Amino acid sequence: MLTNLRSGAATSTKTSSTESPILVADDLRKSYEGRPALRGLTFALRPGGLLGFLGPNGAGKTTAIRILTTVIPPDSGYFTVDGISSDYPQKIRRKIGVLPESLGFPKNLTGLEFLTYFGRHYGQTAKEAKANAQRLLEEVNLQHRANSLIRTYSRGMRQRLGIARSLINDPVLVFLDEPTLGLDPGGQQELLSLIERIARSRRAGVVLSSHHLAEIERICDEVVILRSGQVIASGSVSHVVGQGRRNVIRIHVPAPLAPRARQMLEALPTVKSVAFSGAATDWLEVEPVDSANGAAASGGHVNGHFANKLLEALIRADVPILTFEAEGGRLHDAFLRLTQEAAQ
Amino acid sequence: MSSAHQYVAERRPAPSRSGAPGWWVVATRELKDVWFGGKGPIILVMFSVLLGLVCYVFATNVELALFTPKELMWMLLQMAYMAGAVIGIGMGADCFSGERDRETLEGLLLTPTSRTGIVVGKFIAAFSVWPVCAAISVPYFLKLTPDNEILWITLIWGGVCGTLLALGMTGLGMIVSALSNSNKVSMSVSLAIFLIFLLPAQFRGAAQKGNVAKFVQWANPMAAVDEFTEKLIVNLRTLQEYGNYLVPPVVFTVLVLGVLFLIVGPGLHLDGGMPRLFRWRPRRAAATAAAVGLVVLLAALPTMASQQPASTPAQTPLQISINMDYKQADAGDKFDFETVVTNAGTQKASNVVVAMNIVNLSKGEAVDPEDWSPERTQYIEEIDPGQSATLSWKVHSVFSGKYLVYMVVIPKPAGPKATVQPVASNAIHLTIKGVTRVNPGGMMPVALATTGGLSLGAFGLHWFRRRGIDTGGSREETP
Numbered sequence: 001m002l003t004n005l006r007s008g009a010a011t012s013t014k015t016s017s018t019e020s021p022i023l024v025a026d027d028l029r030k031s032y033e034g035r036p037a038l039r040g041l042t043f044a045l046r047p048g049g050l051l052g053f054l055g056p057n058g059a060g061k062t063t064a065i066r067i068l069t070t071v072i073p074p075d076s077g078y079f080t081v082d083g084i085s086s087d088y089p090q091k092i093r094r095k096i097g098v099l100p101e102s103l104g105f106p107k108n109l110t111g112l113e114f115l116t117y118f119g120r121h122y123g124q125t126a127k128e129a130k131a132n133a134q135r136l137l138e139e140v141n142l143q144h145r146a147n148s149l150i151r152t153y154s155r156g157m158r159q160r161l162g163i164a165r166s167l168i169n170d171p172v173l174v175f176l177d178e179p180t181l182g183l184d185p186g187g188q189q190e191l192l193s194l195i196e197r198i199a200r201s202r203r204a205g206v207v208l209s210s211h212h213l214a215e216i217e218r219i220c221d222e223v224v225i226l227r228s229g230q231v232i233a234s235g236s237v238s239h240v241v242g243q244g245r246r247n248v249i250r251i252h253v254p255a256p257l258a259p260r261a262r263q264m265l266e267a268l269p270t271v272k273s274v275a276f277s278g279a280a281t282d283w284l285e286v287e288p289v290d291s292a293n294g295a296a297a298s299g300g301h302v303n304g305h306f307a308n309k310l311l312e313a314l315i316r317a318d319v320p321i322l323t324f325e326a327e328g329g330r331l332h333d334a335f336l337r338l339t340q341e342a343a344q
Numbered sequence: 345m346s347s348a349h350q351y352v353a354e355r356r357p358a359p360s361r362s363g364a365p366g367w368w369v370v371a372t373r374e375l376k377d378v379w380f381g382g383k384g385p386i387i388l389v390m391f392s393v394l395l396g397l398v399c400y401v402f403a404t405n406v407e408l409a410l411f412t413p414k415e416l417m418w419m420l421l422q423m424a425y426m427a428g429a430v431i432g433i434g435m436g437a438d439c440f441s442g443e444r445d446r447e448t449l450e451g452l453l454l455t456p457t458s459r460t461g462i463v464v465g466k467f468i469a470a471f472s473v474w475p476v477c478a479a480i481s482v483p484y485f486l487k488l489t490p491d492n493e494i495l496w497i498t499l500i501w502g503g504v505c506g507t508l509l510a511l512g513m514t515g516l517g518m519i520v521s522a523l524s525n526s527n528k529v530s531m532s533v534s535l536a537i538f539l540i541f542l543l544p545a546q547f548r549g550a551a552q553k554g555n556v557a558k559f560v561q562w563a564n565p566m567a568a569v570d571e572f573t574e575k576l577i578v579n580l581r582t583l584q585e586y587g588n589y590l591v592p593p594v595v596f597t598v599l600v601l602g603v604l605f606l607i608v609g610p611g612l613h614l615d616g617g618m619p620r621l622f623r624w625r626p627r628r629a630a631a632t633a634a635a636v637g638l639v640v641l642l643a644a645l646p647t648m649a650s651q652q653p654a655s656t657p658a659q660t661p662l663q664i665s666i667n668m669d670y671k672q673a674d675a676g677d678k679f680d681f682e683t684v685v686t687n688a689g690t691q692k693a694s695n696v697v698v699a700m701n702i703v704n705l706s707k708g709e710a711v712d713p714e715d716w717s718p719e720r721t722q723y724i725e726e727i728d729p730g731q732s733a734t735l736s737w738k739v740h741s742v743f744s745g746k747y748l749v750y751m752v753v754i755p756k757p758a759g760p761k762a763t764v765q766p767v768a769s770n771a772i773h774l775t776i777k778g779v780t781r782v783n784p785g786g787m788m789p790v791a792l793a794t795t796g797g798l799s800l801g802a803f804g805l806h807w808f809r810r811r812g813i814d815t816g817g818s819r820e821e822t823p
Contacts, residue, residue: 100451100454103450103451104448118455148813165451
């Protein structure tokens with residue numbers, strides 16, 4: 001089946017390559033009144049994999065998740081969940097758990113009643129559903145508010161309740177669309193830790209859409225980056241970070257000393273060019289000679305030896321180094337670079 | 345199957361199938377929401393207050409003989425099923441668009457319960473208010489009914505017609521709701537549709553008499569139900585005679601529920617909007633609007649009465665006298681008097697009409713004599729020359745004030761192009777003092793007990809729902 005997939009099929013670094021994908025999306029397309037929202041989404045996720053679904057606002061993430069969760073049908077394309085074809089949406093809904101981007105809660109229900117109600121949709125008896133709901137409330141640390149009306153919950157508590165609701169049927173695949181939206185940093189941290197813990201302990205596949213790239217980078221195995229409905233990068237986190245790397249070192253020095261520092265660095269044989277960073281007169285961008293020569297960069301990565309040479313030269317010249325960073329070393333940088341390139 | 349699939353299959357137990365079907369899960373949840381969440385009990389209390397007020401006024405009117413008890417039974421029934429229709433369309437209109445506004449629809453659509461199952465469950469809950477409303481209205485009918493026959497006709501056929509209308513209107517509201525992007529749109533459109541059903545009754549009298557207008561009245565389920573129940577209850581006509589008036593509400597209900605469960609239900613989606621079948625087609629819509637406009641125009645065309653040339657009225661030999669000069673009474677009192685019509689001519693007078701008129705001497709509402717007397721007009725077949733005929737009259741004093749009651753005698757015109765000169769009697773000067781009755785027809789205890797009982801029931805349900813639950817006020821906690 002994967003042979004049908006186009007470039008961009010994600011491969012997990014933390015799961016065995018022999019495992020069949022839990023989720024396969026093949027050339028999914030969707031338009032709203034002639035305006036394309038999704039243009040050929042293709043990727044795969046293996047069981048237990050944690051996939052980050054990234055993209056700027058309007059990239060098509062929510063549309064993609066709504067299609068994959070059978071809320072809306074695609075115009076064309078195909079997907080399977082745990083081997084079940086998208087032609088059987090009701091069967092797929094039995095297998096998946098979803099926390100939508102904007103999940104409203106019936107505010108006159110308690111958390112326990114809410115989860116019990118949804119449990120019964122999956123064929124559980126009232127007794128089974130209630131026991132399951134109590135267990136899930138403990139799992140998301142809401143057991144002390146089980147009998148409180150949901151309208152008294154904070155946003156973070158509601159999101160945790162939403163995650164519990166997404167696990168009510170013990171799904172093989174969980175979709176979480178912007179689960180940290182509107183939470184304070186502490187709440188975001190707590191929620192993402194919860195997601196990671198649940199994904200690892202249950203070994204459920206997780207598709208996580210978020211703008212918090214640092215957290216995605218920390219907890220996800222794979223990422224898919226969308227822009228204008230198209231996949232512009234996908235694969236393991238390290239692979240995507242490598243794709244977006246610009247191979248530049250940025251050095252912040254005192255402005256009066258910047259011209260001298262620039263001259264010194266340009267004189268080094270492993271340096272290809274030195275330039276001021278935009279309009280700034282105290283930031284220098286140093287590009288090594290082409291990696292093909294093997295002198296300063298290899299495999300698209302600035303090597304540490306080259307960085308040491310730069311630092312050594314500046315220290316010898318008694319130029320204070322205020323900041324030193326390798327641009328493109330984080331998912332955040334890769335994301336910005338890739339989405340900007342795609343826009344151009 | 346790969347090892348991963350085997351692992352997943354082993355780890356996850358097969359979901360229990362012993363639970364209830366999805367539509368029942370939705371229905372029970374929605375029923376709890378309606379009845380424990382407060383919406384249902386509040387509607388019932390409002391309904392009982394409305395019934396109580398109307399019955400109080402009706403009972404007052406019974407004492408004043410403005411309407412017969414049969415008419416009041418029908419009017420109360422009409423009010424009950426109209427209220428049921430309004431409640432049904434209102435409850436239906438909130439079903440899906442309300443969930444869209446509250447952002448809870450997506451969560452429901454993500455469950456394995458089929459779209460049709462969701463629609464069925466919500467329909468049951470939305471419709472559930474009508475049977476309870478109907479049950480609440482029974483004591484009022486018991487109190488107002490003149491006899492058991494009328495009571496049974498009212499309860500059986502009122503129940504059938506009210507149920508048909510409530511089913512249809514609930515379904516119609518749900519269709520509108522399923523297609524609307526917001527609750528505001530859904531409620532507005534539903535209200536507009538409901539008003540369209542009432543519109544034909546607002547046509548001027550002549551416009552309701554043409555064939556097209558009669559068809560519009562017949563085809564309109566609400567007007568058909570009005571006609572059907574009125575004929576059966578007020579005029580004691582038979583089902584065989586007026587059974588065809590049941591066709592429109594039955595067809596309407598079947599059609600609406602068919603569209604709801606077979607087309608709109610399976611196609612229920614997150615954002616509302618028309619299913620393919622109902623895509624907006626400007627040309628077709630314009631043609632439909634033009635056709636509807638034409639029908640309305642035809643129905644509204646006034647019947648043009650031909651103008652007759654004026655002619656000189658013939659002098660009549662008839663005279664009329666009255667045996668009362670004045671009367672002082674309390675509002676609600678009844679009194680009798682007699683008139684004597686004398687033929688002072690030389691020829692026999694036939695088909696003589698005697699009519700009562702009542703004039704309000706104070707500023708205020710004009711008097712409709714039909715409200716004041718069960719027989720506003722009486723007829724005398726023949727009066728021989730020099731002979732007299734005596735007629736008895738009954739007047740019920742309705743409102744306080746000063747009035748003149750007088751009679752006119754009108755002989756039969758000689759032909760279709762002839763006219764006659766009516767002759768008036770002396771007037772009775774009537775002075776009526778106002779009286780307030782607290783408990784007309786014994787209706788007050790029923791009205792108060794029903795409303796009070798329902799209010800207590802609503803409070804009890806509220807308490808039952810909240811026991812053991814932390815409602816927390818407006819407390820917000822940090823994550």
